[in-house]
Amino acid sequence: MLEEITRSVVEELQKQHLLIQDSPLKRDVPVSVSGRHIHLQKEHVQALFGYGYKLTKLKEISQPGQFACNEKVTIQGPEGTIENVRVLGPERTRTQVEISRSDGRRIGISPPVRNSGNILGSSPVTIIGPKGTIRLQEGCIIADRHIHMTPQDALDFGVMDKQKVSVLVDGEKGGVMGQVTIRVKENYALDMHIDTDDANAFGIRENQQLKLLIE
Amino acid sequence: MLEEITRSVVEELQKQHLLIQDSPLKRDVPVSVSGRHIHLQKEHVQALFGYGYKLTKLKEISQPGQFACNEKVTIQGPEGTIENVRVLGPERTRTQVEISRSDGRRIGISPPVRNSGNILGSSPVTIIGPKGTIRLQEGCIIADRHIHMTPQDALDFGVMDKQKVSVLVDGEKGGVMGQVTIRVKENYALDMHIDTDDANAFGIRENQQLKLLIE
Secondary structure: OHHHHHHHHHHHHHHOOOOEOOOOOOOEEEEEEEOOEEEEEHHHHHHHHOOOOOOOEEEEOOOOOOEEEEEEEEEEEOOEEEEEEEEEEEEEOOOEEEOOHHHHHHHOOOOOEEOOOOOOOOEEEEEEOOOOEEEEEEEEEEEOOEEEEOHHHHHHHOOOOOOEEEEEEOOOOOEEEEEEEEEEOOOOOOEEEEEHHHHHHOOOOOOOEEEEEEO | OHHHHHHHHHHHHHHOOOOOOOOOOOOEEEEEEEOOEEEEEHHHHHHHHOOOOOOOEEEEOOOOOOEEEEEEEEEEEOOEEEEEEEEEEEEEOOOEEEOOHHHHHHHOOOOOEEOOOOOOOOEEEEEEOOOOEEEEEEEEEEEOOEEEEOHHHHHHHOOOOOOEEEEEEOOOOOEEEEEEEEEEOOOOOOEEEEEHHHHHHHOOOOOOEEEEEEO
16 A cells, blocks of 8 residues: 555656656766857857858857857847857857747747757848848747756666756746756766746745756 | 655656646636736825726726726836736725836836735836826736635635746647636636747647646
8 A cells, every 4th residue: 555655656746757867877067058159160159240251269168079259140039139249169060049938039040949059940041241241031040948968967866868957947937947958978067957937936045056956 | 765756757747846736626727818907096096097086997807896997097107108008997995007027128128926905015107098197106017926715716726826836838838827726715716827928939729728737
């Protein structure tokens, strides 16, 4: 009888994605807030900034090899524009604009929530640089909540690449962020990335540690 | 042994505020998104709109007796202003400005998360109307997530006035909103109120039903 109750409690929780990780596994995850930004393919760098132009590094960001550029662009939708959108380097194979849902409302588009790189059928958007303008038929997304980690981290946390997990947030506007994608790669640094809407809604503080929950 | 495990699982979940409500109780809650707005005391209506001025009703809102007014004001902080902030009527005993954390960032203030009416020591803010300006020493808050309900609803959900609960949100940016305050009054209509940051972060849809979880 008690065994049955235990099992049904655990199953219900697993169904609800709320089962807390056993203590031997690692649970603490640092979090970073990603402001709106854009990744550019080479041809678009030149279209926006001029023939032969190379992006210039402002500073390193949390993932090795990635950097914030000095360059900024304006993005435009049917109902508005947002200036000073930071370009992130290095160049990618496909241009991708990452904004929050509130940014989307501001310029009149409703981008899908996607993994970085998965832009098929995503929102159209116009990008305006100092030397030219690009009209993308697709390429604007709301980045999904995700956690970068190494294969060793994945072992320590007991998770796999592409797995969906939840993350517990404390504080006066705390709660649980669901639908968080695990991304495992040898050269990743352990870091959870959320957008500014999530940061504001959950009242995320500088250097806050969150707790991984397994779905 | 199994009894111990069951108890410890349940206790851990209660501690984590994640225990799911038993099925016989009601769980579905409708949700409304509150945009930034302001409640005004009588003297401030006159200071902003002119001597003897009366607020005029635009339309009823979800709680009986409350209404959106035609009147709008501008709010100002040290780093910016936001225009067209809707006044809600009727007049209250103390003026109170309710904004989101992202609004706060925009105008350079960091209001506390509070129950409506609890403004002691909250953020200073300037309010600009067509006929005058008020500098409040306190009065700007981020409204806590809360659920209005009648005493009968409280029985149906198995909750009490002022109790903190959590609410499960499905969808691609779903999760659990924590720290949700129950507010019980005879003339309340069942409705959960969240701010625009929560709505954007959780991807709340029009007429979405959320699920109550007991803390």
